[in-house]
Amino acid sequence: MDLGIQNVSKAFGATAALRDISLAIHAGELIALLGPSGSGKTTLLRLIAGLESPTAGQVFFGDEEASGKPIQQRQVGFVFQHYALFRHMTVLENVSFGLSVRPRESRPPKREIEMRAMDLINMVQLTGLERRYPAQLSGGQRQRVALARAMAIEPKVLLLDEPFGALDAQVRKDLRHWLREIHDRTGHTTVFVTHDQEEALELADRVVVMNEGQIEQVGSPDEVYDHPAAPFVHRFIGEASELPVHLGQGQIWLGGQPTGLASDQIGLALLFFRPHQIELVDDGSPCLVGKIIASRRMAGTRRLDLLVGSGGHHVEVDVPIDHPAGQQDMLTFRPKVWTLFPENEDEAGVRRKEAREARVVYPRNRSAGPLRQYEPSCS
Numbered sequence: 001m002d003l004g005i006q007n008v009s010k011a012f013g014a015t016a017a018l019r020d021i022s023l024a025i026h027a028g029e030l031i032a033l034l035g036p037s038g039s040g041k042t043t044l045l046r047l048i049a050g051l052e053s054p055t056a057g058q059v060f061f062g063d064e065e066a067s068g069k070p071i072q073q074r075q076v077g078f079v080f081q082h083y084a085l086f087r088h089m090t091v092l093e094n095v096s097f098g099l100s101v102r103p104r105e106s107r108p109p110k111r112e113i114e115m116r117a118m119d120l121i122n123m124v125q126l127t128g129l130e131r132r133y134p135a136q137l138s139g140g141q142r143q144r145v146a147l148a149r150a151m152a153i154e155p156k157v158l159l160l161d162e163p164f165g166a167l168d169a170q171v172r173k174d175l176r177h178w179l180r181e182i183h184d185r186t187g188h189t190t191v192f193v194t195h196d197q198e199e200a201l202e203l204a205d206r207v208v209v210m211n212e213g214q215i216e217q218v219g220s221p222d223e224v225y226d227h228p229a230a231p232f233v234h235r236f237i238g239e240a241s242e243l244p245v246h247l248g249q250g251q252i253w254l255g256g257q258p259t260g261l262a263s264d265q266i267g268l269a270l271l272f273f274r275p276h277q278i279e280l281v282d283d284g285s286p287c288l289v290g291k292i293i294a295s296r297r298m299a300g301t302r303r304l305d306l307l308v309g310s311g312g313h314h315v316e317v318d319v320p321i322d323h324p325a326g327q328q329d330m331l332t333f334r335p336k337v338w339t340l341f342p343e344n345e346d347e348a349g350v351r352r353k354e355a356r357e358a359r360v361v362y363p364r365n366r367s368a369g370p371l372r373q374y375e376p377s378c379s
Ligand SMILES: Nc1ncnc2c1ncn2[C@@H]1O[C@H](COP(=O)(O)OP(=O)(O)OP(=O)(O)O)[C@@H](O)[C@H]1O
Pocket: 012, 015, 016, 017, 035, 036, 037, 038, 039, 040, 041, 042, 043, 044, 195
């Protein structure tokens, strides 16, 4: 079942929870809605479910406009963070519930309901526990029952709101793999909400990155990680170090010092790079110079906190555990992979003012005068 969200806005009083969102979800896709708290993920999920109606815009199930349809008519399976199982019912009764309360004319015979429920219990690997009550299950087991129960009604769309949010890290990881497997087997169109980027990147076919009620980017996990479309996405997904730079004379400059990174653009920009995507420079060529202010062990690498450039910009870089850089005061390096975003006018204005006060001469164009150099230098 394809899903279409067209120019949807949702306001709660003066709060704009969603602002003119459009999104096409293809049949059989596993989609993650990813964003910080308050970005509108749950509101969007509830609008798809029919638990909320949009202030403006439309929701399509296939070709059909569904905005006016209540949840009962949408055939959606919903799983919440806190497994809302019926405590007085066994696992089997919980999973059978959706089918057993259907109107008589569409309700399958009792025996068939039980068989279907047992198939689902088997699929979520809880065979043998069907007579237990929720209180006799672990958190992960309860969440699997919740998923089996949502799937029992043969939903057109499965909606999961932080389904593993309340579970500990290892259980979350196991359930992730398991959800992906079940999704590949059943092929339900599935939309899940998470604020955990690792979960979104590992599980989803496509990730919808949300911020302040808007969609910042929609893309495969590789696209949003490797080609973030906006500073917000770069900061939110993966780790990012950023520096305010100037572009001109064919390269990137930090506070009047050449970085050795090429760019044919001109103007102010933000330079983003990942801590692990750097190379150490010791051949005297132009690079970034950082004062090491802290060093800590991070799994297989050593993470250094640096103050870079005359502005003392804080960035993080990773070096090999045994690299002598970990014992030094200064580090000379260059990003191997980086992204530039044009700086917005507000930030640019502050930087120009700071630059004037510090008497830094930025390269304005190819005929710009000599640049002030900062010490220590690697060029
Ligand atoms: N029923 C409501 N009444 C008033 N404001 C609401 C209501 N539901 C959500 N909001 C507001 O809408 C905005 C988006 O909330 P939403 O729950 O969709 O965000 P979220 O991204 O799911 O956040 P979280 O990760 O914390 O669950 C927030 O500012 C929230 O306070």
